[in-house]
Amino acid sequence: MAKVVLTRRAMKDLEKLDPQTKRRILEKLRLNAQDPLEHSVKLTDSKLGTYRYRVGDYRIIFDLEGNMLVVIRVGHRREIYL
Numbered sequence: 001m002a003k004v005v006l007t008r009r010a011m012k013d014l015e016k017l018d019p020q021t022k023r024r025i026l027e028k029l030r031l032n033a034q035d036p037l038e039h040s041v042k043l044t045d046s047k048l049g050t051y052r053y054r055v056g057d058y059r060i061i062f063d064l065e066g067n068m069l070v071v072i073r074v075g076h077r078r079e080i081y082l
Helices: 008-015 019-032
Strands: 003-006 051-055 058-065 068-076
Touching: 003 008, 008 019, 008 068, 019 051, 019 058, 019 068
Parallel strands: 003 068
Antiparallel strands: 051 058, 058 068
């Protein structure tokens, strides 16, 4: 089981979201902490991060560092890759 760590930027991104979306994203992170790569997609351009999760129209960009799932950014699919 991986420990979920949110960067300062990811915390700011989460604070901007409505409560229902925030709850869905946090639940996705909690469920995927057991096996972080099972439902992830490897990003082709790793400038932003290495992997992503999809939660509706939102994306969670993260890296794996040892036993930690480090969330780098959270945002709408329209804006997250810019």
